[in-house]
Amino acid sequence: MPVTVKLQPAEAIAHVQRSILPTPFYSRTSRLNLNQQWSEWNGFASAVYYGDAHLEYFSTRNTCGVFDASPMRKYRFSGADAAAMLDRMVTRDVVAQAVDTVAYNVWCTDAGRVVDDGTIFRLGTEEFMLCCADPCYDWFCLSAVGFDALKIEEISEEVAALALQGPTSCALLKAMGFAGIEQCKPFQIMRFPFGGGEIMISRTGYTGDLGYELWLDPRDAEQLWDQLFSVGAIYGIQPLGDESLEMARLEAGFLAPDVDFHGSLHTVQRGHDHSPLELGLGWILNFKKPHFSGRAALLAQRESGNYRRLLKLDIEGNKPAEHSILYADKKCAKEIGYITSAAWSPVVKANIAYGLVEAKYFEGPIWAEIYHQKELRWQRKVARCTRVTKPFWSPERAKATPPPDC
Amino acid sequence: MSNPADVIIIGGGHNGLVCAAYLAKAGRKVLVLEAASGVGGLGATREFAPGFRAAVAHTLPQLGRQLVKDLDLGRHGFSLAADALPTIALAPAGGHITITADGLEGASPADSTAYATYLKLMKKFARAIDPFWHKRPPMLGSGGLRDAATLGQFGWNLRTLGKTDMREMMRMIALPARDLMDEYFESPPLKAALAWDANIGSKLAPRSPNNAVIALLYRMSGDLTGGLPLARGGTGGLTDALAAAAAAHGAQIRTGSAVARIVVEQGRAVGVELAGGELIRAPKIVSNADPKTSFFKLLGARHLDIQFTNRINRLRMNGQVAKLHLALDGLPDFTGLAEPGGRLLLAPDMQFIENAFDAAKYGGYARELPMEVLLPSLHDDSLAPAGQHVLSAQVQYAPYNVQGGWDAHRDSFLDNTMASLERYAPGIRDRVVASELLTPADLEQQFGVTGGHWHHGEFALDNWWMNRPTYGASQYRTPVPGFYLCGAGAHPGGGIMGAAGSNAARAILEEN
Ligand SMILES: Cc1cc2nc3c(=O)[nH]c(=O)nc-3n(C[C@H](O)[C@H](O)[C@H](O)COP(=O)(O)OP(=O)(O)OC[C@H]3O[C@@H](n4cnc5c(N)ncnc54)[C@H](O)[C@@H]3O)c2cc1C
Numbered sequence: 001m002p003v004t005v006k007l008q009p010a011e012a013i014a015h016v017q018r019s020i021l022p023t024p025f026y027s028r029t030s031r032l033n034l035n036q037q038w039s040e041w042n043g044f045a046s047a048v049y050y051g052d053a054h055l056e057y058f059s060t061r062n063t064c065g066v067f068d069a070s071p072m073r074k075y076r077f078s079g080a081d082a083a084a085m086l087d088r089m090v091t092r093d094v095v096a097q098a099v100d101t102v103a104y105n106v107w108c109t110d111a112g113r114v115v116d117d118g119t120i121f122r123l124g125t126e127e128f129m130l131c132c133a134d135p136c137y138d139w140f141c142l143s144a145v146g147f148d149a150l151k152i153e154e155i156s157e158e159v160a161a162l163a164l165q166g167p168t169s170c171a172l173l174k175a176m177g178f179a180g181i182e183q184c185k186p187f188q189i190m191r192f193p194f195g196g197g198e199i200m201i202s203r204t205g206y207t208g209d210l211g212y213e214l215w216l217d218p219r220d221a222e223q224l225w226d227q228l229f230s231v232g233a234i235y236g237i238q239p240l241g242d243e244s245l246e247m248a249r250l251e252a253g254f255l256a257p258d259v260d261f262h263g264s265l266h267t268v269q270r271g272h273d274h275s276p277l278e279l280g281l282g283w284i285l286n287f288k289k290p291h292f293s294g295r296a297a298l299l300a301q302r303e304s305g306n307y308r309r310l311l312k313l314d315i316e317g318n319k320p321a322e323h324s325i326l327y328a329d330k331k332c333a334k335e336i337g338y339i340t341s342a343a344w345s346p347v348v349k350a351n352i353a354y355g356l357v358e359a360k361y362f363e364g365p366i367w368a369e370i371y372h373q374k375e376l377r378w379q380r381k382v383a384r385c386t387r388v389t390k391p392f393w394s395p396e397r398a399k400a401t402p403p404p405d406c
Numbered sequence: 407m408s409n410p411a412d413v414i415i416i417g418g419g420h421n422g423l424v425c426a427a428y429l430a431k432a433g434r435k436v437l438v439l440e441a442a443s444g445v446g447g448l449g450a451t452r453e454f455a456p457g458f459r460a461a462v463a464h465t466l467p468q469l470g471r472q473l474v475k476d477l478d479l480g481r482h483g484f485s486l487a488a489d490a491l492p493t494i495a496l497a498p499a500g501g502h503i504t505i506t507a508d509g510l511e512g513a514s515p516a517d518s519t520a521y522a523t524y525l526k527l528m529k530k531f532a533r534a535i536d537p538f539w540h541k542r543p544p545m546l547g548s549g550g551l552r553d554a555a556t557l558g559q560f561g562w563n564l565r566t567l568g569k570t571d572m573r574e575m576m577r578m579i580a581l582p583a584r585d586l587m588d589e590y591f592e593s594p595p596l597k598a599a600l601a602w603d604a605n606i607g608s609k610l611a612p613r614s615p616n617n618a619v620i621a622l623l624y625r626m627s628g629d630l631t632g633g634l635p636l637a638r639g640g641t642g643g644l645t646d647a648l649a650a651a652a653a654a655h656g657a658q659i660r661t662g663s664a665v666a667r668i669v670v671e672q673g674r675a676v677g678v679e680l681a682g683g684e685l686i687r688a689p690k691i692v693s694n695a696d697p698k699t700s701f702f703k704l705l706g707a708r709h710l711d712i713q714f715t716n717r718i719n720r721l722r723m724n725g726q727v728a729k730l731h732l733a734l735d736g737l738p739d740f741t742g743l744a745e746p747g748g749r750l751l752l753a754p755d756m757q758f759i760e761n762a763f764d765a766a767k768y769g770g771y772a773r774e775l776p777m778e779v780l781l782p783s784l785h786d787d788s789l790a791p792a793g794q795h796v797l798s799a800q801v802q803y804a805p806y807n808v809q810g811g812w813d814a815h816r817d818s819f820l821d822n823t824m825a826s827l828e829r830y831a832p833g834i835r836d837r838v839v840a841s842e843l844l845t846p847a848d849l850e851q852q853f854g855v856t857g858g859h860w861h862h863g864e865f866a867l868d869n870w871w872m873n874r875p876t877y878g879a880s881q882y883r884t885p886v887p888g889f890y891l892c893g894a895g896a897h898p899g900g901g902i903m904g905a906a907g908s909n910a911a912r913a914i915l916e917e918n
Contacts, residue, residue, distance in 0.1 A: 110711035146707020
């Protein structure tokens with residue numbers, strides 16, 4: 001029998017031309033992306049910036065901006081064992097987490113090294129959604145061994161996601177008819193009828209400012225985008241690209257996977273992965289919980305005190321300390337760590353960064369060796385770093401319920 | 407919750423009883439909870455037909471004198487029905503070779519000479535590693551002095567074999583049984599009989615690499631008689647004596663008390679809940695059940711780390727041995743054998759064993775099955791009515807996960823077994839009054855051993871010593887404080903030996 005192979009013409013496959021997949025908002029985002037600057041995120045096109053990264057960034061601090069978070073990986077955990085399974089996998093108390101709330105979490109190997117971080121949405125007593133930046137299904141399956149009344153499904157493509165962030169975000173949602181949204185507390189979830197079904201709005205985000213994340217059926221995605229941009233015009237709405245979000249998250253004190261830390265399963269060399277304590281996530285390690293994976297190792301580490309610290313640093317001068325090595329002295333004789341993220345913060349008017357510093361040195365003096373260019377000519381500068389304990393940017397409005405002007 | 411004990415032991419198999427006896431002897435208040443109506447686990451002697459009794463584990467090659475002495479088992483009723491049974495490599499048409507503790511009978515001169523060399527070398531190796539069966543395995547990277555010392559002693563013992571023998575051991579250690587036997591011997595049934603002990607109990611056959619020599623040395627770990635001993639009253643005679651010794655030291659033993667789960671509070675094992683709902687507290691809980699039962703059914707994955715849980719989940723637990731018990735109205739005739747008084751090995755050559763394994767690998771079983779056969783009633787008249795006999799056989803390979811399930815295959819497997827037996831003992835079918843075939847599924851169901859596995863998990867290099875059952879639980883302690891292992895799934899492994907039980911008891915006593 002002759003074998004016939006029917007190949008699809010390349011043009012018929014949506015992602016072939018760009019080599020990347022369109023998100024449910026692509027028809028809209030691609031129109032706004034003036035320079036067609038795209039990065040690839042889990043196979044999807046993600047705008048690097050739409051017009052001007054700084055302008056977009058300022059919308060998160062002064063008006064509001066919209067980030068297409070659809071490429072985020074989303075998983076549904078359901079069944080009688082779902083709470084127990086997640087509770088054992090992550091570091092915070094999932095059993096006690098209230099329905100319709102969200103909690104930021106990490107999950108660790110037996111040795112207490114971070115596999116990944118993400119947010120857990122409790123949608124019901126036996127139903128959860130977990131969102132993380134990278135695929136993690138394999139780890140979830142390993143973590144599910146021994147829990148039978150449990151189903152884990154990847155639902156990334158079934159849920160479109162937008163982050164609406166900035167001081168006017170609440171007012172805009174209200175103006176769009178989501179009545180009562182001003183009563184939504186940080187990390188709380190509310191639901192509203194929308195399009196053909198329902199939209200879920202959580203008061204969460206990655207900018208540290210007042211903001212919401214909107215979760216809905218991809219078929220209603222374009223309608224949501226259009227409404228946001230028509231009603232939002234007078235609220236100063238802007239689309240946000242990766243670059244503006246990167247600045248905002250650094251100011252807010254959030255970690256970026258594969259930037260500030262490497263998942264333990266993706267590192268080869270000893271010490272190239274991280275414990276949550278090193279990453280400053282001690283506050284989400286719930287040691288009151290009798291068990292979670294990695295607990296014994298983390299407890300021992302905490303007791304020893306002997307671990308590196310990812311510090312928030314305020315660095316003198318205005319040259320971002322990108323890729324800098326850190327030293328204990330101005331002469332740069334004793335190397336003690338390195339910078340993971342750095343930027344000039346427009347809103348706090350400071351040269352900010354995260355630096356990972358050896359256990360022995362994190363309380364002492366820290367100097368960053370910064371290289372920067374002046375008209376293509378490289379300059380070297382050794383700048384004093386000051387430790388900052390609070391997030392660089394944490395406005396009251398982000399916590400207030402109802403938010404101001406709403 | 408009542409609190410009657412310092413230590414609760416889940417399971418009254420021989421290892422649980424040994425552990426109980428040592429702990430009780432050291433003054434601990436011990437409570438043994440056994441699911442079955444009697445003690446002994448796979449070693450218990452049971453009546454399988456009116457007047458006919460047998461134990462699943464029928465010989466005691468691994469049992470040591472130290473245990474018998476420490477627990478004064480003679481005083482508690484233990485004695486031998488036979489002390490040095492030979493193994494007889496049967497040839498279907500006669501011309502059998504008898505393997506005794508010190509040599510061969512009926513073999514070619516070349517084989518006899520080779521056997522002397524082989525035995526001397528193997529005994530030397532066995533002596534070098536013998537102390538380690540009875541010691542807590544070291545933990546790598548612990549920084550502990552004890553662990554370093556154990557590792558050092560291991561190296562030293564190998565080194566003191568002398569350069570030539572140490573090199574030879576290193577060369578031989580990972581050989582498949584087939585290569586080893588081919589190297590030394592010429593008689594096909596002799597090779598098959600010697601290869602048998604290198605593989606039985608695990609999912610391995612003569613051509614499987616890595617485990618043959620270790621398994622052979624392990625089988626040689628007993629020093630009760632220098633031969634193959636049988637307990638009077640069947641292996642249950644030993645386990646009853648263990649129970650009596652434990653009780654004499656004050657241990658309390660409750661049968662018919664299946665543990666449903668281990669109670670964990672604040673990350674610590676603090677008690678057990680019985681199937682009937684009764685809660686009993688104790689600061690230390692020890693499990694004689696296999697690792698999968700212990701960690702998944704009794705403890706629960708939620709109390710364990712993720713990677714550890716997966717290592718336990720990946721343990722290979724599919725049993726391969728079926729047990730046949732026949733009630734015979736008289737002594738069967740084995741062609742060319744005056745009296746079937748030894749352990750008979752029914753495999754014409756190693757390929758015959760391999761063929762049976764090949765079928766089992768893919769969830770089937772062979773038409774012709776190799777087996778080891780014993781007539782314990784020849785040595786012990788308490789096992790069968792006068793003039794009648796019990797035949798006890800270990801039949802390979804009977805894969806736990808047979809395609810279609812054992813209910814669909816039990817009869818046909820029994821047919822194949824009987825036909826294979828008939829080749830050596832024509833007319834034996836006519837002597838059968840009653841029979842019992844225990845497939846791995848039956849063993850699992852009746853004895854609570856996952857997969858019906860001989861060793862409570864493969865006895866193989868990846869699951870050996872500091873990896874038994876896996877690192878993190880290889881020193882009888884588990885990641886959950888207060889919870890310990892003492893069964894065959896822990897170091898050193900299966901077989902009636904009591905080493906897991908006594909090593910566990912020592913580990914627990916050393917903690918205080
Ligand atoms: C077919 C076969 C033939 C064998 N032949 C031989 C042989 O000839 N010679 C030899 O040396 N070895 C032989 N073995 C191996 C030997 O029988 C085992 O390795 C040995 O019995 C293991 O002893 P144990 O005490 O660790 O466990 P077991 O004997 O399995 O005892 C475990 C006990 O725990 C109990 N238990 C389990 N779960 C619970 C619970 N939840 N609550 C309460 N109690 C529980 C069980 O009922 C059982 O009594 C054979 C094994 C098999 C399968």
